[in-house]
């Protein structure tokens with residue numbers, strides 16, 4: 001099984017520990033992972049701002065980097081979803097299509113492909129899980145509260161395998177945090193208010209850590225937490241699943 | 245070109261290829277007791293159902309609860325001891341002072357507590373709205389599970405006006421606080437026979 | 438003219454009010470959940486409703502012709518209006534025919550879209566909105582902020598104040614029960630004296646030529662059954678093929694809208710009363726153009742339940758007026774650009790694309806995907822702000838060139854390490870209320886190269 005690691009650009013630059021945790025976790029589970037060195041970004045920031053027509057170069061680069069692998073694993077639901085929904089290439093349409101099918105967000109790769117039943121991780125803290133919208137509603141990593149359908153949650157299942165971890169309940173299980181890509185700066189007022197309200201839901205239920213599958217949402221929440229001088233910290237789910 | 249032609253032409257040009265109508269299936273309901281569900285739902289939406297054995301019971305109930313009403317109207321002959329019985333009121337404005345109205349309904353719907361009334365059962369279309377309180381006589385055996393069976397029952401029947409009424413008139417427009425009696429009846433009683 | 442971010446920022450200057458607005462609407466979403474989750478067939482009903490509407494859009498012209506001929510046979514007079522102006526002119530001419538200078542009106546978002554009230558006022562017609570929420574905003578000289586709950590942005594104290602001023606209620610009384618009763622008395626007089634009443638239309642049935650109006654208050658019926666002339670204004674997309682399809686739509690409409698099992702009144706108007714008249718105006722106003730946009734046409738399936746607004750985390754925190762269009766929220770943001778792409782270029786961007794709207798929509802409109810697609814169209818048509826354009830071009834060239842990307846990332850981190858004030862200043866919208874991420878010593882790539890070269 002040839003597995004490539006796709007580390008989103010902002011994780012590479014600002015949160016290398018998330019990439020490291022992802023790599024270590026997968027290695028621990030017996031997967032040999034390669035990180036193609038020429039990778040940059042999925043193109044989502046442009047596309048979501050209405051500039052999808054500018055992304056062909058970014059797309060071809062992505063295909064060049066990743067088409068040789070059986071699986072591509074990415075510790076971000078949002079970037080994974082973008083590739084799944086929007087990657088295309090005029091010259092190599094089939095390769096683009098096959099990449100769309102073999103890219104996996106980290107937690108779904110763990111539950112659906114590796115079928116992980118237990119983990120050797122320990123994280124003795126009260127943790128709140130932030131369901132990032134793209135992972136949840138886009139990739140269907142968890143059931144959505146709007147639907148009349150049986151509940152499930154892939155990230156939650158994994159977190160429950162971690163020793164000592166206490167998952168807190170939230171009032172609003174899957175409300176958006178307000179990051180939203182460029183939304184976080186173009187609609188600053190609403191974005192920050194949404195983030196504050198998410199944080200309140202977690203702190204009200206005594207979370208010590210807020211975790212999730214998308215570092216972008218967590219970066220936004222962290223920015224607000226630090227401005228509030230809060231003791232609550234954010235941690236990507238890979239870091240918790242890899243914690244000793 | 246008239247606006248009619250203009251619109252129709254643009255639509256013809258722009259509408260997508262024919263998409264078939266889906267088959268509409270009925271769904272089995274978890275609550276099998278239609279009468280029980282009807283009563284519970286009606287209570288939930290601010291109305292109340294009273295089981296009666298006949299018109300005698302209704303008359304007693306009306307005397308007891310609406311003795312003070314200025315004007316009581318009905319289309320049901322048997323209620324003449326307590327109500328003014330008339331088949332038609334040509335000027336609905338004359339109904340402004342009606343305190344209670346008692347009419348028949350064709351059938352009820354268990355899932356939402358609604359009753360179906362067509363204008364042949366009404367002496368004026370305005371009456372079930374303008375009256376201060378509304379009472380409806382409903383045969384238990386007519387209650388259907390959902391709106392889907394309701395429309396099966398209505399079928400292609402003809403009427404000038406027909407209405408599903410589910411409980412008293414209400415509004416939550418002010419800060420989502422529920423208030424009964426917005427413009428229409430302040431209360432709704434259903435006599436189940 | 439202020440845009441969505443500016444209006445939203447204004448709304449957010451009073452945080453307590455934002456909290457209240459958010460919680461009130463979330464409560465409506467919760468009520469909706471309770472109802473929809475209680476029906477195991479809910480998702481199938483949504484699918485049926487969606488398919489019926491798809492069929493409608495594919496046959497709209499035929500269904501309208503069929504409706505017209507059946508309605509005429511029922512004695513209803515049918516008018517066609519190509520746009521808002523024509524619609525308004527038809528209403529005015531009907532009023533003039535009656536010699537009426539006053540009209541009572543129940544809720545119709547279409548008349549909001551057409552700005553009918555302003556038009557009639559300019560022509561010296563006194564219009565009274567009879568839906569309680571609409572009357573409140575009418576007295577406040579504001580547009581509705583929500584399609585189902587028109588005055589949801591107003592606190593009861595403000596409504597008490599308005600009623601004190603206009604209806605003479607005692608100052609300081611803000612009890613909803615009391616205020617509703619005062620409105621009942623005030624509006625009853627209008628119902629009893631108006632010769633012409635206008636209502637909206639929720640559904641019109643091609644097969645039978647009848648139309649259905651849904652209300653909780655009973656105001657549409659009070660108006661229509663007491664007036665000599667009933668005018669019904671209807672967007673052409675409101676047609677459905679057969680009566681039995683109401684069995685699907687009436688099961689989902691109120692459950693989605695307010696969490697009620699059905700609205701109090703679902704009134705079926707088929708024939709006028711003896712000696713009285715019903716007029717129906719079929720209004721296009723951009724709908725036929727919208728139908729020609731394959732990516733966006735299914736927004737015309739909307740049954741105006743408002744569920745997408747109640748669930749929208751942005752709407753709840755920016756208020757309906759921040760959308761500066763008659764229909765606010767997610768659905769408004771995909772409808773408005775069809776009418777005026779330039780004026781409403783900001784609306785498809787007023788979303789995080791979280792997707793909750795598409796999940797609650799009872800007719801399964803792909804709202805958040807359309808928001809994404811409108812962004813592409815708006816940018817291509819040249820309506821993006823120019824600052825954004827330059828930034829995006831730079832971002833793109835950086836991200837499509839690995840070496841450039843590595844340098845710029847490094848530069849970015851270096852700047853953040855050494856000159857925090859350059860990026861951490863008041864002009865940086867990220868930093869106004871958030872800290873920047875703390876830059877690490879090395880990127881993941883650098884770490885990988887050091888540690889993984891085995």
Ligand code: SF4
Nearest residue numbers: 739740742743745798
């Ligand atoms: S788009 Fe869907 S959810 Fe929104 S108002 Fe229309 S029908 Fe309701």
